[in-house]
Amino acid sequence: MPVITMREALHDALREEMIRDQNVFLLGEEIGRFGGSYKVTEGLIDEFGPERVLSTPIAESGIMGMATGAAMTGLRPVAEIMTINFIMVGMDQLVNNAAKIPYMFGGEARTPLVVRTPSGAAHQLTAQHSQSLEVWFAYVPGMYVVAPSTPADAKGLLKSSIRNDNPILFVENLVMYNEKGEVPEGDHVVPIGKADIKREGGDLSIITYSRMVHMALEAADVLAEEGISVEVVDLRSLRPLDVETMIASVKKTNRALVLHEGWYKYGAGAEVAAQIQEHAFDYLDHPVVRISGQEVPMPYSTVLERAAQPRMEDVVERARFMLGRK
């Protein structure tokens, strides 16, 4: 299987879907000649022209409203919001329009659109540029929130998202565009709503998504040396939430640790923990543990930024504790 980067996987998915379906078009800031802030759309304007790769003004509300209107009338827009931090500026269009229209009009309309955007914290980008806001959208009935952790999932899920008839927030991660992985050749499609066991184990389930999957895998390596066998469950989407897969894992391991970037209270960990106690309470040998970022706006100083982010060492330490070690 070819090994490609996350960026290439996303780029290829967009390109292949644009070739497959004339109604797919891209819109967003700097996605044309500039190639996208994270260079995902590089070269697409040369192949498909400025009407199918529309570089817009700095107008997030306009972008998402435009995507919704176009989706209602037969097109399949894929919008890029430069980072998830800017999505608030246009959030109304997504939450009050795109997610509501199918239901509010009794099924008379559809809003098949994808909003791609990178989430996460890194590189001292500070309070207004380091947020993980995807849970806000996962709260909204009518939205799907997809968040892949590998190039293969990114490609397969982006293709499914573009073909899907619902409004989808497609969450990428700020620091993962250069991450490499094997991606199957041909029309590789991953179904939306299916979690994936990224590593099998018997002592503890780490339930996570996006970049934190890799921190979980690292922690699993460390713990394996101590004889602790960790199962890593990659949710791949926050809505739909694959409760079945994560509950099956917890019933097997009897311990669950939820790991995500962003804030603790009301975060994805809260929902996952609640699902586990509803469906697997009698199987638990330890209360569900949540690890997240600290509940502060991200500070600039390197020292403070490090202190505010989830750390692999903490995952290892909490896991040991859950198993009664040290």
Next chain:
Amino acid sequence: MVKEIERTELEPTSTENRPAEFHESKEELHSLFRTMSLIRRFEDTGWEMYTRAKIGGYFHTNHGEEATVVGTICPLRPQDWIVSFYREHGHIIARGTDPKYVMAELFGREHGVAHGRGGSMHLFDYSRHFLGGYGIVAGQMPLAIGVGWSSKYRGQDEITLLLTGEGAMANGASHEALNMIGLYHLPVITVVVNNLYGMGTTVHESAANPEIWKRGEMYGMHGAQVDGMDVMAVRRTMQDAMKRASNGQPSLIEAMTYRYRGHSVADAARYRSTEEVQSWRQQDPIERFYRQLSKADLITEEERNAIDESVEKQVNAAVEFADSDEHPDPNGLFDHLYVDPPAGVSL
């Protein structure tokens, strides 16, 4: 309500010096020249410190915009307010904040202007009524409605200078801000720093009508366009707008300028030609002001050298201060999150 539209003479591609008229004292003119030179030097050094990994995050500089920055900020009185955006190192320096505290912020240190929490995009100095740099494009603009309203409400003779980029003028927040400023006759001067690009997008690609100053009329304010590479022209336009603001008439000033460097340190700016950059550099605002002053016998080469030297010393001292300043204590991670939170509850 006066609805008068004026267009100040504009010659962004001319290298010819317009004969400047000076009402200011020599000291005042030298001070303007020094501030422009200080900003240039600060940005050069900051850029270098960034490449040496002393500074991180996004880093947007005012290289090329010094006349616009100094021309709009220096005429302000101590009681006036400034609301700015992420490209604001020069803004806070022009306002008089000691560069050493600005550099310390860029280094992420405890004695920086935001105590190492904010960084390049979020500089702040309440004592100088500098109400901050903000990172969401156009997100700072609605704040100026409230600041202007507050001055009026408290019955104070204060003016608010709202700075923004031309790219931001395509965002919805700009419309809400300008409409309400005009509607309530607030003492707010909005300066659109038109450096022709928002990242790689030209103003012609972002604005249905790229003559942004003309929007003044539709918001019930005075509109003016000015050569933002000419510090005295900017200053005159600003002083005129300040008089109007004191009489309850807001202004929208579009200053035509250019950013010499990429959008941020990471941007190689391949979307524009070397010829274009060169043509703007030929009318460099600092050199142009120097020529104007020396033509009028208001500055000598020795005086200029002395200014350059003192500026260099000041910036070097700022780096030294920043580099030796302490990092914030990680135990202070939750400081400043709430004021007087209740005890015994999970915040």
